[in-house]
Amino acid sequence: MALPKSDLIRNxxxxxxxxxxxxxxxLGASSGIGWCIAERFAAxxxxxxxxxxxxxxxxxxxxxxDGLAVPCDISRDxxxxxxxxxTLERHGRIDVAxxxxxxxxxxxxxxxxxxxxxxxxxVQFFGSYYFMRHxxxxxxxxxxxxxxxxxxxTAIMVPExxxxxxxxxxxxxxxxxxxAAEYGPEQVRVNALAPSFxxxxxxxxxxxxxxxxxxxxxxxxxxxxxAFIEETALRRVTTVDECADVALFLASDLSSSITGQILPVxxxxxxxxxxxxxxxxxxxxxxx
Numbered sequence: 001m002a003l004p005k006s007d008l009i010r011n012x013x014x015x016x017x018x019x020x021x022x023x024x025x026x027l028g029a030s031s032g033i034g035w036c037i038a039e040r041f042a043a044x045x046x047x048x049x050x051x052x053x054x055x056x057x058x059x060x061x062x063x064x065x066d067g068l069a070v071p072c073d074i075s076r077d078x079x080x081x082x083x084x085x086x087t088l089e090r091h092g093r094i095d096v097a098x099x100x101x102x103x104x105x106x107x108x109x110x111x112x113x114x115x116x117x118x119x120x121x122x123v124q125f126f127g128s129y130y131f132m133r134h135x136x137x138x139x140x141x142x143x144x145x146x147x148x149x150x151x152x153x154t155a156i157m158v159p160e161x162x163x164x165x166x167x168x169x170x171x172x173x174x175x176x177x178x179x180a181a182e183y184g185p186e187q188v189r190v191n192a193l194a195p196s197f198x199x200x201x202x203x204x205x206x207x208x209x210x211x212x213x214x215x216x217x218x219x220x221x222x223x224x225x226x227a228f229i230e231e232t233a234l235r236r237v238t239t240v241d242e243c244a245d246v247a248l249f250l251a252s253d254l255s256s257s258i259t260g261q262i263l264p265v266x267x268x269x270x271x272x273x274x275x276x277x278x279x280x281x282x283x284x285x286x287x288x
Contacts, residue, residue, distance in 0.1 A: 017043070018252040018253075018254065019044040019046035019095075019096065019248070019251060019252060020046075021045065022046045022047070022095040022096055022251075023046065023047050023049070023087065023091040023093055023095050023096070024038075024041045024046040024048050024097070025049045025083065025084075025087055025094055025096070025097045025098070025135065026041065026048060026098045026100065027051045027072060027074055027083070027098065027100065027101050027131060028051075028052055028074070028099060028101030028102060028150070029051060029052050029100065030053070030057040031052075031054075031057060031200065032100070032198075032200035032240060033195065033200065033214070033240050033244070034050075034100030034150070034214075035061055035214035036214040036240040036241060036243065036244040037248075038050050038061060038065060039061075039064075039065060039214075040244040040245070040248050041096070041247075041248065041251065042065035042066070042067060044248060046095075046096065048065055048068075049068045049070055049083070049087045049091070050062050050065075050067050050068070050069055050070070051069075051071070051072035051083050052071070053071065053072070055069070055071050058071065068086070068087075068090055070082075070086045070087070074099070074123055074127030074128070074130065075122035075123050075126065075127045077130045080131055080134050080135075081130075081134050083134075084134045084135065084137075087138075093138075094135060094138045094142065095139070095142075095145045095146070096146050096147075096148075097135035097136075097139070097145070097146075098148045098150065098247055098251070099127075099128055099131045099148070101123060101128075102150070103119065103120055103123040103165075104120070104165040105120050105164060106161050106162050106165070107162075107163070108160070108161050109163050112164055116164060117164050120164040120165055121164070124164075124169060124172070125168040125172060128149060128168075128172045129172070129175060131149075132149070132176075132179050132190065136179060136190065139186075139188045140183055140187075140188050143187065144186060144188055144189075145187075146189045146250060146252075146255070147188065147189065147190045147191075148191055148192065148193060148247055148250045148251060149172055149176050149191070149192040149193075150192070150194075150195070150243070151169045151172055151173050151176075151192045151193070151194045152165070152169040152195065152196075153194050153195060153264055153266045153269055153270050153274075154166040154169060154196075154274065155169035155172075155173050155194060156170075156194055156262070156264060156270050157273065157274050158274075159274045160276060169194075172192070173194070176190050176192045177260045180259040180261075181260065184259060184260075189255070189256075189258065190259055191250045191255075191258060191260065191261045191262070191263065192261070193243060193250065193263045193265045194262055194263065194265060194270075195243050195265045196228065196232070196264070196267070196270070196274070197228045197237065197238070197266075198237070198240055198243060199216050199225070199237060199239075199240075200214060200215070208222075215239075218237065220236075220237070225237055228275060231272040231274070231275055232266065233267060233269070233271050233272070234267035234268055235267075236267055237267070238265060238266055238267050238269075242265060243265050
């Protein structure tokens with residue numbers, strides 16, 4: 001039986017901002033992609049709660065977008081639980097939640113220590129798991145919502161030298177799909193966006209000039225930029241603003257039938273390969 005026309009055309013997107021009246025939590029918002037996402041959500045009408053470990057930068061952002069700053073260490077389950085409680089106390093519900101917290105400590109598998117692996121996994125796997133559990137539970141209790149994990153193209157490709165980071169991100173990509181299946185009946189959508197190299201103020205590579213809390217200018221002739229451009233279908237570097245645009249799409253009702261998806265935001269870099277910096281060992285060659 002055909003659906004009534006009113007059910008097929010539910011919204012006129014020209015009438016207002018995409019997140020008008022929604023409550024959004026952005027964790028990992030003190031710099032980079034998370035900062036830009038929080039700005040974009042606020043500009044699109046959301047009441048935004050920003051969270052991270054760095055209080056000073058967090059409060060600067062919250063002041064600029066009229067949001068609420070909540071210090072939070074994602075590796076601590078009780079901190080994430082407290083973040084949900086603070087948001088519910090202020091706004092009464094959570095409609096959108098984005099996890100952009102990250103920690104990458106590069107190491108080849110042969111050189112990975114238990115301490116390094118535990119430090120990365122505490123943020124990238126266990127923390128992301130805590131975030132999904134607490135945020136999705138709150139959304140389910142409130143009638144639904146959209147949860148977005150910022151993962152990485154390194155979890156889709158096969159990078160060398162960052163197995164702790166890429167492995168944890170790949171694990172969260174898979175848990176994202178499981179969460180989408182488990183929470184779907186309660187109208188909670190769970191997706192991930194997976195950027196490749198995105199220049200931000202926290203990257204620390206040469207040839208980058210900070211513009212603000214999340215954006216930098218980058219010289220395309222720098223080794224890292226030129227390497228990624230060469231391996232990227234669109235022949236350019238992805239920006240924090242492009243990541244924020246995809247997060248906005250996933251957060252909004254424009255993506256109301258999308259869940260359990262991992263969206264590469266990389267200009268097509270996943271169609272090629274991740275650049276390798278430094279000498280590569282031939283198969284069977286002993287490490288130096």
